[in-house]
Amino acid sequence: MKAIELIKPLKTTKYSMDFSDNLEIANITQDTREVEPGSLFICIIGSVKNGHELASEAVQKGAVLIVASEPIEVSVPVVYVNNTMKAMAHLAAAFYDYPSQDLRVIGVTGTNGKTTVTHLLDYIFHDHKEKTGVIGTMYRRIGSKVFETKNTTPDSITLQKTLNEMRKSEVKTCSMEVSSHSLVQGRVWGTDFDVAIFTNLSQDHLEYHHTMEKYAEAKSLLFSQLGNGYEQGNPKFAILNFDDPVGRSYEEKTAATVFSYGIDQPADFKATDLSITNKGTRFNLNFENRVYEVQLQLVGKFNVSNALAAIAGAYAAGLDLPSIIQSISEISGVRGRFEIVKGEHDFAVIVDYAHTPDGLLNVLNAVNEIKVGNVFCVVGCGGDRDRTKRPIMADIAQKNSDRVIFTADNPRTEDPIEILKEMVSGLSADTYQLIPDRREAIQAAIQQAKSNDIVLIAGKGHEDYQIIGTEKHHFDDVEEAEKAIKIKNKDK
Numbered sequence: 332m333k334a335i336e337l338i339k340p341l342k343t344t345k346y347s348m349d350f351s352d353n354l355e356i357a358n359i360t361q362d363t364r365e366v367e368p369g370s371l372f373i374c375i376i377g378s379v380k381n382g383h384e385l386a387s388e389a390v391q392k393g394a395v396l397i398v399a400s401e402p403i404e405v406s407v408p409v410v411y412v413n414n415t416m417k418a419m420a421h422l423a424a425a426f427y428d429y430p431s432q433d434l435r436v437i438g439v440t441g442t443n444g445k446t447t448v449t450h451l452l453d454y455i456f457h458d459h460k461e462k463t464g465v466i467g468t469m470y471r472r473i474g475s476k477v478f479e480t481k482n483t484t485p486d487s488i489t490l491q492k493t494l495n496e497m498r499k500s501e502v503k504t505c506s507m508e509v510s511s512h513s514l515v516q517g518r519v520w521g522t523d524f525d526v527a528i529f530t531n532l533s534q535d536h537l538e539y540h541h542t543m544e545k546y547a548e549a550k551s552l553l554f555s556q557l558g559n560g561y562e563q564g565n566p567k568f569a570i571l572n573f574d575d576p577v578g579r580s581y582e583e584k585t586a587a588t589v590f591s592y593g594i595d596q597p598a599d600f601k602a603t604d605l606s607i608t609n610k611g612t613r614f615n616l617n618f619e620n621r622v623y624e625v626q627l628q629l630v631g632k633f634n635v636s637n638a639l640a641a642i643a644g645a646y647a648a649g650l651d652l653p654s655i656i657q658s659i660s661e662i663s664g665v666r667g668r669f670e671i672v673k674g675e676h677d678f679a680v681i682v683d684y685a686h687t688p689d690g691l692l693n694v695l696n697a698v699n700e701i702k703v704g705n706v707f708c709v710v711g712c713g714g715d716r717d718r719t720k721r722p723i724m725a726d727i728a729q730k731n732s733d734r735v736i737f738t739a740d741n742p743r744t745e746d747p748i749e750i751l752k753e754m755v756s757g758l759s760a761d762t763y764q765l766i767p768d769r770r771e772a773i774q775a776a777i778q779q780a781k782s783n784d785i786v787l788i789a790g791k792g793h794e795d796y797q798i799i800g801t802e803k804h805h806f807d808d809v810e811e812a813e814k815a816i817k818i819k820n821k822d823k
Contacts, residue, residue, distance in 0.1 A: 333355060335354070338398075341418055341422070346410055347409035360372060361373040363392065373418065374398065374400065383403050386405050390406060399411055400412055419487050420520035420521040434505050436522060436524050437526040437527075437644055438508075440550050443693065447634070448637050450465065450506070453506045459650060461504055462503055464497040471485070473502060483512075484508060484519060487521060504648070512549075523558075524553070525568070526648055527570065527587070531572055531578070532550060550577070551581055554587070557587045561586075567588065574594055600617075600642060600643045601617045601618075608701060612629060612634060616639075618652065630697055631669065633697060638659055667792025669681055678783060680785075680812045680816070681786070682788045683787065695727065704784040705733035705781070707776045707780055707786040709776050710740075711739050711740035713740045713790075722756050736765075737772075738751075738765075741798040747767050773788055778815070792808070
């Protein structure tokens, strides 16, 4: 792509030197490791490095044009802008020719439920014979091809590149998790969302946002940026959880058409008459004076809320309600989300990603709704993350379980013993076990479990690693639980 065309959206004429109208750009990046001959390099001021200090290295590797917000001395032309992060979003969308405009893009934000809702939506659209894509915590997927992801929501260049690959692969619908970090940092600028869904808001990421008010404000950006015009043939929809006061407050922040959903509060899509067993969940869906029976293979009230979000989102996107309900009834679950561990045992073992106070409470409530015997909870808290939630999560685990084992999650650069001390600071010592080694903690819970008990292993879900220091080590809660069950069976 010609440089002069690529930088037009930036609306700037501040160049360090003139450059040829025929200058071609082969690649755009903010990462010197990805620079190749013909690259445009964008200087991003990050939390660890300032990209302006790497501009010379980028030129040495072949960059022919630099975008910067601070004065730099290099041998190639520099385009100066006020905000390189926003410039990167403009450039990424332009370089890949605005791919989101040719896709149906559904964004899901909230503290809990994003992964489940995106996967429910993905299944629904796939079941309607569409080729689909997913971007989120677990991976980026284009059709059947799966790519590793570093963040829940990728940077704007990776995002636009991924959407472009989806378009080239004839994907029609992309279901995408949108994190609060990505909204504040502008990673989704330039993405044309058709539907935006809010799941809920509870305490998380306060090490980044500092207050719940700022956290809520960050999530609201998805809805306030959804579009202010009413373009014929391209309507925008906001799907809001009215059981959450924050969700209700977002209605005034968006110009889009709003569909509400809820269980406890009046809403457009309202669930009533819930019946929850260890085999699944049944409820009545009330919408526009009609009642539809919904059968889920998923367990728990929180999954009813997730299902409502997906149903409303798919309906807003144009699918008919009876076929949506039929599709969602066939979904058996999402990896690491209330996942039942298989094996030869007469007690249940469940692995779940719950890593926030509200998420842990939701999954424990679901477990207690179906329990017959005792509930064991194995849980920890991540290092280098919001420390204020640690005693809250420990209290929730203690109050809603019969036996609790506190253990390491992803300690990162913190001492796992110190994390555990912060968790149990308000608890009586005789109400829990402390087993820092996560493998030993899982084995201990399964060894103690008797017939009809339930062992919940919370916090890591689908993750197949544990971060200790700055390194990732292979660790999978499901694998460890399966091994522990086999050991217990041998000892019988």
